[in-house]
Amino acid sequence: MxxxxxxxxxxxxxxxxxxxxxxxxxxxxxxxxxxxxxxxxxxxxxxxxxxxxxxxxxxxxxxxxxxxxxxNTNQPELRSSSTFDYKLHCLFCSKGAKYNKLKRGYDVFAVRTIEFQKTILQICERRNDSWGDQVKGRINAVNDLHAADCIYHQTCNVSFRTMKNMPVLRSLNEPTPKKNCMLGRPAEENRLQAFQKTIEFLEENDDEQITILDLVRKMSEFCDEPFSAVYMKKKILEKYGDNIIITSINGKPDVVTLRYTARYILHNFFETSSNGVYRDKDAVIKAAANIIRSDIKAMETSKQAYPTATSVQSLSSNLDYLPSSITSLLRTVFTEKKADLKIAAIGQAIVQAVRPRVVIAPLQLSLSVQLHHHFSSRYLIDTLFNLGFCSSYNEVQKFELCAAAVEGKTDRNISQDSCLQFIADNVDHNSNTLDGHNTFHGMGIMATSTPATKTVKEIPRMDIHKDSIMKFGTIEVSYYRKRNHTPAILFTELEELKYTDRYWQLDLLSSIIWPLKSPRPAWSGFMQMIHKAEHPGESSMHFFPMIDLEPGDMSCVYSTLKFVCKEAEKYSKCPIITFDQPLYWKALLIIRHEMEDSTLSKIVLRLGGFHLQMSFLGSIGFLMSGSGLEDFLVQHTLRTL
Known part of the structure; x- marks a missing residue:
């Protein structure tokens, strides 16, 4: 060993x-x-x-x-070197300390929990040095540090926990502070120089989201004993006063932002002039630019959520997004009467350029999403991003992931008075492959609700992995097993539809006005002129995930029917679904073969209108072939032409 x-x-x-x-x-x-x-x-x-x-x-x-x-035998022995008092000496450096719980930001703290004692003992084992042995001996001398009213320096605590050496000021033999000595933090020259360098770093990187803790960490790079977070915040407020804003932005507490008011900028501008008259136009432009930059920094911004669709579509919302100083400047520069859209676009580009890490301008993001939707070109989007006209390609991808997550998590706002109908059909995506294989061929599902129900969904900006998107964008696949004993499908004879044609005169009127000269309304326009009634309004479309199976497979159709029943039950609606003719027949077989208590038996199965007409024409052309009906229709068509 x-x-x-x-x-x-x-x-x-x-x-x-x-x-x-x-x-x-x-x-x-x-x-x-x-x-x-x-x-x-x-x-x-x-x-x-x-x-x-x-x-x-x-x-x-x-x-x-x-x-x-x-x-040196003549030097008197210090009290701290002979007897250790937990109430008067620091647990880590054994130097004198005074605990004042009423003073905020004081460097001396008291031990309040048992977990503190256990944690320090574990750190002593990890350090395995002389300082750790000394602290371990002091802890083992008492059973409970909290009961012993033990105190410690915060700077010594941080150095001990971070595996650093004992602070230099604590490692020297300092006498125990007397009761009559002045309280307060000594003004060391090196700490003041480190604070000044930290301030210079803040002013050079003002466009970033810098917090008080970031400034404390930056100061620790310049000295061994940086300010605490409370004292750093106090010193910054003393230095800048009203010209600094400390608030919470995007979930980060105590974010520091420099803000120079227009009064402060104009005061500095006139101080540099002679007799109140300044003849350098560049200085005037710089003063105006500083005012605009100050207004941009004073904006309330957040990157926790993306701009909504309504805010992007509204021109007034895009203009209100800009500070009044930018709007006044651009209205003065532009000579066009209707230049609001250009003012909003260029103004938001300026705001995005001033604060690139804090702001997501609505028009910048919407333009990049539109370009990605139409062209799918990363080169085009990144080129315009480098020119300052739109957001980056990475931001577009992040937006699409967040939007997909929101669409998959949230339920659709469908009112109880609306009619909900599902439509399912095959979806093909013929990607450009060398052999033509490995293309997508699956089942797509959508729904229509009438009247339309429009909702504005807020899309939060967060980090989402692609695996989590797959959880939201999948439909459970249920494999279909055909029953051994299935009942036969019997079609009942349709009853004769008895009705009174009250509009036969319209057909006669339409035949009379047809030979007349133009302009004359077509059949649809003619019907709109005659019939006037209330309309429920336009329908809204709702898209669902796709099923990655062959659409003609019975398991794919079976999974589609089960998903439709589940969604209809969620909104307390009767499941109504429309298929084309091949899928309609397979869905009909599945529904007829189900038990009476099955949820699929509630489905109202409909055949698409186009396929219904084609089925009728097909019955004429095939089932009644040889009867002379086909020749009659051809001759009638020729006479009409």
Whole structure:
């Protein structure tokens, strides 16, 4: 069993390091600087953390200071080095600390939970260094840190948890603060310089969504002890005042946005002028541009949801989307009387260019979706995106995935007064393949509701995987098994339709006006002139997922009928479905062979109107062939022509 030559503990395979000649020489040099007699040879085994901490220059410097302090017998012994008090000393650095729970943003906190104690013990095991051993000893000395009123520095807590060394300011022998000393955070020069660099980063990257936590992380790159989130927010507000907005955008809390008001911009503009008169037109243009840019930053934006269809179709909504300063500028520049659409399009392009990571302009997105629908060209969309005219191709794909997810999750708004009818037919997609095979041939299903029911669905912008889309866009396939004993299909004789033709005069009137000269109405126009009645209105179409099976397969037709029954039951409607003639016959066989208590027995099966007429003409041409009826129809047609 190998043991570490530094801590004399067992070395596991994960943290094992075998010293080379150079590594052994480094440990011997560090031992000399620490005034220790540690023998080390090539091939010895050490922990990685032990080697790192033992050769660290800062820890060596601390060890020298401790060694020199022990040699000086005249120096009085500090209270923190002799006796550790959980109420007065930090758990991690053992230096003096004062807990003031009433002061917001204070660096000293108290232990409040048992989980904190368990977590720190686990971190001590992972660190496996001298600092971890010291903290572990202090924790094991008491049963409950919360009951002992233990306190700690937040900076020491962060450094200990993130496997860093003890902060330099805490590692020095600092005396315990007296009760009469002034409270407050000392103004260190390096922290102020790091804060200034962080401010410069904020001003250079103002077009991004930067949060307070992002600024804290950025400051940690410039110094070892960055500001806390609360103190960082306070310092930023002190520096900028009303010229900064801190709010929540797109689900991110404390998003920082610089905003320069028109008064502030004009004040700076006139300060650079002489006697109130400025003769440089470029400066005037820059001042106007800063005002417009400030108005764009003050807009309430969100990328949590895509623009709705109504907002894209409405010209007034697209104009209201723009700040008043952009609208005034473009109306002044354009000389056309009807240039509202151009103003909305160019204005939204400017807004998108100023804040590309925060804004999704309605016209920009709708144009890219329209181009993708008509041309399916990534090159075209990305070219226009680079020119600033539309959204990117990746954004279009993300929008389609989100729209498909919303369409698959949400139910369709169908009122109780509307009539719902389903239509199913074969769908072909002949993709360009080398051999003509591997094309799509499946069953497509749609429904019509009369009168129309229009709903505006909000499409949230979220990350969706293609596998989740497949869950929404699939129909359960049920395999059809023909029954052994099926009843015969009997067709009952249709009763004679008795009715009174009250419009025979219309046929006579139509025959009289037909030879007259133009303009004369056609039959459809003639019927519209005579008949006047209420109409329920246009119908709305609802599309459903496709079934990837051969449409003529009995299992495909059976699955379609079961899906239609399920959807009709969802809206408390009678299942009505229309097929063409080949599918109608197979659906009829399936329904007639079902049991009386089956849900399929409720289906109202209809034959398409076009196929009904073709069936009638087919009966004349085939069933009555040789009777002379075909010759009669041909002669009658020739006379009419």
């Amino acid at each position: 190998d043991t570490c030559i530094i801590c004399h503990k067992e070395v596991k395979a994960v943290s094992r390091t075998v010293l080379s000649e150079k590594g052994a020489e480094g440990i011997r040099n560090a031992s000399k600087e620490r005034n220790e007699a540690l023998s080390c040879n090539t091939g010895d085994v050490v922990h990685k953390n032990c080697r790192r901490d033992f050769t660290d220059k800062r820890r060596i410097l601390t060890a020298k200071r401790h060694f020199s302090g022990q040699q």
